Amino acid sequence: MLTDTLSRFRLGTRGVAAVALAAGLLLSPGLTSSARAADSAPCTPDRNYPGTFLCPIWGSNVNLRSEPDPQAPVIATSPDGGLLRVECQVKGGRATYGDYWHTWWVKTPAVGMARSAYMSEIFLVGGGNDERDSGLPNC
Incomplete structure (x- = not known):
């Protein structure tokens, strides 16, 4: 029993x-079907400059453009050091680089006489194709 x-x-x-x-x-x-890849390296608030964020980037001398579009004029290139200071992210034209593609762009702050510039999120560390950065607000 x-x-x-x-x-x-x-x-x-x-x-x-x-x-x-x-x-x-x-x-x-x-x-679930709506699952997305995790952002392994989101942008983080910059303690030295409130309202801005530091984003880890890969590559060097990445083009910064006048508008969030791959056809817009290049007005600067990314700084050395692997970090880019940005304000926010915005949807724009589709950029491609090899097998990578993105319609999200980060916007840099205007500093002195230098105006804001845009860089494709292809060059941010972490995330996947056309995946917005989880650490940034939208513009």
């Missing part, structure tokens, strides 16, 4: 575990 009770308990435990596992898989955000 004790063996029958334990067998029913084990079967019941397996049944509950199976239901819990199935529910967990169905509710997991990683398995």
